[in-house]
Amino acid sequence: MAEEELSLLAEIFCFPGELVHWRSGDAIHVNVKISEPCAQMGSHDVLNNFVLPLDYPSNSISEINITSSSLPADFINRIKEKLQIHAVTRRGEPMLLELIELSKESLNKLHNQTDLCQHLDKANIQQKKCLQAEDIQSCTDPDSTEKRQANCSSIQYKGLWITLIQLDHMRSKSKYTKIIKNWSKYFNLSGRLIFCQKLILILLLGDRENLKTYLVQHKTACVDVDSRGHSCKERMMTVLTEEPYTATVKEGKNMGFSDFQAVECSNMAEVENIFKTYMLHYFCHSLSVCLVNTPPPLF
CATH class of the missing domain: 3.10.110.10 (Ubiquitin Conjugating Enzyme)
Structure with missing residues (x-):
């Protein structure tokens, strides 16, 4: 056990x-x-x-x-x-x-307790003083402006993580899809549920703790039916990638997901295009490595 x-x-x-x-x-x-x-x-x-x-x-x-x-x-x-x-x-x-x-x-x-907040406020004040000292030092660094400009096109959003999940199969596709959509809304997650032949992927973007809670829910709740039509839990879900979300900004706009949708793809080129559209090229390698046994060859 x-x-x-x-x-x-x-x-x-x-x-x-x-x-x-x-x-x-x-x-x-x-x-x-x-x-x-x-x-x-x-x-x-x-x-x-x-x-x-x-x-x-x-x-x-x-x-x-x-x-x-x-x-x-x-x-x-x-x-x-x-x-x-x-x-x-x-x-x-x-x-x-x-x-x-x-x-x-x-x-x-x-x-939310007052005594803890007071304790942490004191620590936070000290931390801010240290950061201010670092800012003063960076202003005297002739390379600091150049470094900031070099990093302006890629922003790591604090607290936001992105997760790529693979499901082995769905016996009751409509029911399972509805459950995933409801959970993504409940946990304030955006992304895509991707179907491509026998490949099923879930791409989720949101607060890290919400993502973890989602995974717990997905692993412990009944989401599908077995071969006899009885409700069953997900036993063959694999987390392929989970990492901080680094959003690419184009013309001042965040290129990440704004909602959650189910998408049907006829071939792997269309799956690849989803990743490219949302500036997630680095996921292509993770996907190809983890799914080497899934025909046709990926990316």
């Missing part, structure tokens, strides 16, 4: 350092790093550490630790206590994903 949960987490937390797990003696150690946005600090990383017994989930999690370099210890202890209480109530059931979501939820609630 632990292997199934770790496999699910690996689909969601797929960047280096986000998910690390190992076995040591009679326990399995799992580290999950999350990054939560905060108005006072921009964002901060929080490390969730879980120690699982080998017979988990029959026995509850042995130990839970929460660490963060940007939050005070008393706030971290509050989150840890909430997770420990929840772990006791869920004994005998898989709970890792629930604990991680509870950790995020607790962080968001703490952000």
